Amino acid sequence: MKQLSHAATAVACANIAFIKYWGQRDAHLTLPTNGSISMNLDGCLTETTVQCLPEAVEDSVWLALSGGEEVQAKGRQFERVIQQIERLRQLAGVSERVEVRSRNNFPSDAGIASSAAAFAALTRAAAAAFRLELDEAELSRLTRLSGSGSACRSIPAGFVEWFDDGTHAGSYAAQIAPPEHWNLVDIVAVISTEAKHVASTSGHSVATTSPYFPVRLEGIEQRLADVRQGILERDIQRLGQASEADAMSMHVIAMTAHPATMYWLPGTLAVMQAVQRWRVQDNLQSYWTIDAGPNVHVICEAKDAPEVEARLCELDAVQWTIVNGAGPEARLVG
Numbered sequence: 001m002k003q004l005s006h007a008a009t010a011v012a013c014a015n016i017a018f019i020k021y022w023g024q025r026d027a028h029l030t031l032p033t034n035g036s037i038s039m040n041l042d043g044c045l046t047e048t049t050v051q052c053l054p055e056a057v058e059d060s061v062w063l064a065l066s067g068g069e070e071v072q073a074k075g076r077q078f079e080r081v082i083q084q085i086e087r088l089r090q091l092a093g094v095s096e097r098v099e100v101r102s103r104n105n106f107p108s109d110a111g112i113a114s115s116a117a118a119f120a121a122l123t124r125a126a127a128a129a130f131r132l133e134l135d136e137a138e139l140s141r142l143t144r145l146s147g148s149g150s151a152c153r154s155i156p157a158g159f160v161e162w163f164d165d166g167t168h169a170g171s172y173a174a175q176i177a178p179p180e181h182w183n184l185v186d187i188v189a190v191i192s193t194e195a196k197h198v199a200s201t202s203g204h205s206v207a208t209t210s211p212y213f214p215v216r217l218e219g220i221e222q223r224l225a226d227v228r229q230g231i232l233e234r235d236i237q238r239l240g241q242a243s244e245a246d247a248m249s250m251h252v253i254a255m256t257a258h259p260a261t262m263y264w265l266p267g268t269l270a271v272m273q274a275v276q277r278w279r280v281q282d283n284l285q286s287y288w289t290i291d292a293g294p295n296v297h298v299i300c301e302a303k304d305a306p307e308v309e310a311r312l313c314e315l316d317a318v319q320w321t322i323v324n325g326a327g328p329e330a331r332l333v334g
């Protein structure tokens with residue numbers, strides 16, 4: 001067995017999906033039923049340090065709260081982190097215990113999928129701490145296996161596609177375009193800070209029980225093509241229309257699965273309608289998308305972002321906003 005005693009620190013962005021991952025072919029391997037496309041969020045970062053401790057007999061995981069104070073992870077949260085560490089340990093052929101320390105630069109109650117940033121940063125840092133030489137695709141596959149599938153899209157930089165060919169080898173994320181390709185902005189309109197009541201994992205597992213699931217899949221290749229082209233041609237209308245349609249389709253699946261889940265609150269609908277009204281009445285080109293929660297991500301070009309943000313802040317439903325540009329890859333720091 002190799003003896004290690006060093007540490008590695010990695011930073012990764014959360015990401016917002018324009019075409020959603022919703023439903024799995026294989027829960028064990030986290031293989032999705034469809035490909036998905038996202039943008040890394042440069043304002044929503046997780047920093048994680050993995051320190052190898054040759055003398056220690058146990059692993060430990062520490063998570064920083066918004067105020068900076070650290071708490072020791074327990075139960076399921078601890079197990080998920082250590083399962084991923086164990087996967088990388090086995091690959092590297094090492095046995096050292098580790099101490100993991102992680103913190104977000106955005107409020108954990110903002111309803112942003114922090115697990116994507118967290119598992120991307122964890123996998124990047126652990127691979128370096130265990131001296132694994134992995135290319136981007138292999139890092140992305142390993143990140144996917146953490147169970148937080150969308151995290152594999154936080155490994156490459158900028159605008160990213162997670163391919164799906166139904167196999168482990170073919171299920172990884174790669175860059176469509178670098179962050180500097182397009183000044184696209186994602187403004188998160190925070191409607192509620194309550195933790196989501198139904199985890200994405202449950203949503204994935206029941207997605208196929210919706211009678212509309214085949215309809216969602218029928219249209220997905222066209223929406224993927226539109227989003228891909230929209231990004232490459234910097235065409236906000238093409239990107240926005242396809243991503244609104246895809247988010248709507250994902251939520252229809254959630255609302256009509258067994259059991260059904262309604263992620264929206266009245267404020268969610270208020271923002272969706274306002275965004276559509278601004279487009280029709282004022283030709284303000286912004287589009288909404290929504291993950292498995294009530295908060296709304298509003299996508300627009302940087303030139304329109306101040307106007308869109310000011311209007312969002314005037315809505316009673318919006319508590320505050322977080323503005324993101326396209327972010328970098330999961331990378332080692334320090």
Ligand code: DP6
Pocket residue numbers: 016017019020021022036113114115116147148149150151199200201290291292
């Ligand atoms: C709605 O299983 O990747 O965000 O691990 O809970 O973050 P968490 O989610 P995951 O499902 C993501 C679902 C989604 C759509 C998407 O990001 O593609």
